Every structure is written in structure tokens, then in C-alpha cells.
Amino acid sequence: MARFVLERVIAAPPAEVFAAALDPGLHVRSMARHGETMVEAPAGGVFSEGSTVTWRARHFGIPFRLRSLVFDIDPPRGFRDRQIAGPFGAFLHVHEFEEHPRGTLMRDTITFRSPFGPLGRLVDRLVMRTYLQRLIEERNDTITAEIEGRGRTLSP
Template sequence: MGSFVRERVIAAPVERVFALSLDVGVHVDSMTAHDERIAGGVRSGRMAEGDIVTWDARHFGIRFRMTSLVFDVDAPHAFSDRQIRGPFAEFRHRHTFEPAPGGTLMRDEIVFRSPFGPLGRLVDAVIMRRHLIRLIDERNDVLAAQAVAS
């Protein structure tokens, strides 16, 4: 099973960063390089406890669909999402937010596992971890820019 943590201080209040992190429009804006769009579920605004959204995007030249469930929402401190249908054998993402000098410390904890046993573990180690880190960083670049501009 692969995992990683990304942390970033964003020059905006915790409440703003938390709200933008749950906004499906911000997510779509952050994934334009991957032609990501909403294919089902919540289509606009901020997601809440129990909401489901299906994302459709292109990665590695292939179209993927992933349906995620938002849970454990503790505004404005934390929330989680996990894949309930899609390309991974497992995908969980914990988001936490806390006041920090200069704004908000945003922390992303990702746990993932590709299918296909030993082959999936090899893909995770060689390709997927690096790809997912890049995606989270791209998302967080856009989120930070929007939080500061708001």
C-alpha cells in the first residue's frame, strides 16, 4: 500500500481554506490539465458529509472515472474522502487544517493501492506515488491562489 503526506501553509484563514477544499468547482479548476469534469453527484458548490461525486478525467492518456464519498467532516478542521468505485483497489484522502503563522497549515494524507496484486504494488512504487503527489500539488497550487485572491 502506498502513502504520502503533503503540507502547505496558505496565507488565508482556516475557514476559507477548508471551504475551498470542499468546493467541487475549485477541484475542477485545479485539474484542467487532466480534462477533469464532474460526471455525477454533487455538481456545484461545497460538498458536505455523505456527499458523493463522480469525477471523469484523463491520466496517462486513458479516461478514468472515480466516485468518491465525503465523510468525517469536522468543520473547519478536517474531512476525509475515499473512493467507493473506480480505478484503485483503495484510495483514502484525509484533509486537515489548523491555524499557523501566516495563515493555515493544510495537510493532505493519502493512502492508495492499485489493483492487480504484485503488479499493482510495482506500479504504485514506480509511477503512481509520484503521479498522485503531482496531482495533489497542482490542486493545492490552485486552492492556495484562490484562497489568497478571495
């Protein structure tokens, strides 16, 4: 399975960054250029333990649906989501939030596997890892802009 880790410091307390990362609306805003929408929203409009959501988007010019399960929610330290139906052979996203002198260290660990055995592994190595890293960075740019754009800053 392929794996990558992205880290970013956001000038806000962990509880605020954690809540933003669990906001389905923020996720949709972060993926707007890919036309990502929620086909099935989580019950009550927010992610909670055991929530499922179905996303529809277009990547590489191909429309697809991905259904995810949110689990292991541990405020404000982290949560996980994994694909339960969709284009990947496997997909797990671990979200972690740690106190940092400048706010919160947000860490995303993505583990994934494309289908089709050896061909899928080649696609993961040549294309998918870089593409997914860029998508998660876009999401994280949106989280950062929305949180830090509220005028909130922490002392250095």
C-alpha cells in the same frame, strides 16, 4: 498500501481554506489540464457529510471514472474522501487544516493501492506515488492562488 503526506501554509484562516478545499468547482478548475469533469455532482452543488461525486478524467492517456464519498466533515479542522468505485484497489484522502502563525497549515494524507496485487504495488512504487503527489500539488497550487489571489494576507 502506499502513502504520502503533503503540507503547505496558506495565508488565510482555517475556515476559508477548509471551505475552498470542499468546493467542487475549485477542484474541477485545479484539474482542468487533465480534462477532469463532474459526471455526477454532489446534491446542492456543495460537498456535505455523505456526499458522493463521480469524476471523469484522462490520466496516462486513459479515460476513467472515479466515484468518491465525502465523510467525517469537521469544520474547519478537516474531512475525508475515499473512492467507492474506480480504478484504485483503495484510495483515501485525509484533509486537515490547522492554525499556523502565517495562516493555515493544510495537510493532505493520501493512502492508496493500485489493483493487481504485486504488479500494482510495483506500479505504486515506481509511478503512481509521484504522479498522485504532482496532482495533489496542482490542486493545492490552485487553492493557494485562488485564496491568496483575493488580496487577503495575514500579518506575519
